[in-house]
Amino acid sequence: MVLRKKIVEKEIHKKQLLWILSAFPIAFLFFAFLNRDALLDGLWTIHLSPTILITDFLALGGIGAAFLNAALIGFMNLFLLNRFKMKINGLLIAAFLTMLGFAFLGKNLINIFPLYIGGWLYAKSQKIHMRDVIAVIMFSTGLSPIISQIMFADLFPTVLGFTLGFSVGVLIGFTITPIAAHMVKFHDGHNLYNIGFTAGIIGTLFASILRAIDKEIEPVSIIYTDSDLSIKILLMVLFLGLIVLGLYINPKSYKQYGYIFKYKGRMVTDFPFLVGHGITFVNMGSMGIFTVLLVTILGGVINGPILASIFTVVGFSALGKHFKNCIPIMLGVMATAFVLGMDLSQTTVIMAILFSTTVAPIAGSYGPVAGFLAGVLHLVIVMNIGMVHGGINLYNNGFSGGLVAGILIPVLDAFKKGD
């Protein structure tokens, strides 16, 4: 058993951590200002879109509007974390960066708001504080397209659609906390995007209801394919900044970085607590740079879906992911895609490569071969599972990861030796 490492580093307070996280939306705001053509029109378009997978906000509303949307969502969540006086742990870092990433791919202020209201009502009904459920609610916004779909896809008359969409969002926010807590048992904590799995189940239910009343969800594929050089530069600056910050907090974090590889990554591997903030930030920054380089090498374009993938990987690098448990999974996906003759530069394939690291704990717990196998299964499943929920679950890879882990873990456990 690997417990907490004794690390000597500069103490970082709650407020300072909030400022560090705020660097992301501040940078996005600045970037939006640099790309301010039709900024408000783009933002309006983003908010009134059905946002079904895959609706890339960079293509839909323009680069400036997409970054402004992400900045607004970032500031809103930072406000809540500050208001509730939350201790910023690995879980909240992961939740915040996942929110930020998916603000380029489906989330906007209109479609996340009802989920927060539902979460607040759940907290009231249970006589607990909203801060107790805020992490789950932040993640639950992966189901936000169902709200936009009902509100804006012309399935219902305007007022009815808006009321119904809002009500469905509140209902999901109200029920998702106990469902998410229950779902972790299915994959035994080996699928890091547990809400993705939960949202997949809930999304399947709602998609089935819509289909049952003859309201078909039309597939969407709006993907940005233009120049991404300025976005790459922005990401590199942010991720290098994280590494420099990590080295400032713990000057020895470069030498001590290997400590992080001792952790399997299974839920809940809270790196800031276990190895300190210095090593955690170095890990997040390094994983971020690695993902940007990987996308470039594969010939992909950094667009909304890829930004969502990258920020999710970086966020979860504070909660279990590192090179040792991620690379075998990614290799499994890439090898399978290659064998099946897929184009590795395609956005959906790159998304699968990056998001497949949701099952990184399988490689961490059972070794690289099991990790590779998990990657193979992940690609096969993720390419087919979107049709089940009709794209209303943004965390499609988390849904797939839950199934992969739920199938593999009992089998791998059965062949483990010992008591």
Add this chain to the structure above:
Amino acid sequence: MRHEVKKICRIVDELTTLLLKEDTNEVDFKIKREKDRTVISIVDYRTTYTAEDVQEFSACFDVQRQHEVEEYYWQLVGESDGDAELTVIGTMIDEASVTLKDGNMYIELVRYRE
């Protein structure tokens, strides 16, 4: 339903698994529920853990209560016999003391009712 009793049982389950699997063949547990708190007392007889390990245990439990982690992950506690969810246990308790005495390890965990 807040599952308060189940959460306490899961903490006990997790620690039973850990101690029997990694350390000893004899463990005593005592759970005392009071009006505003629950105290879990554990005696791990003839422990092989060193003073340094005991300090590490202490550090793991001394995280401060984090309700958001508890609400999301409490059902993982006591689920696996492969990994110990000590970090989650740390977020589910308010006070902890771990001591080594006469070759035994004594753990006392306190969880307040909110």
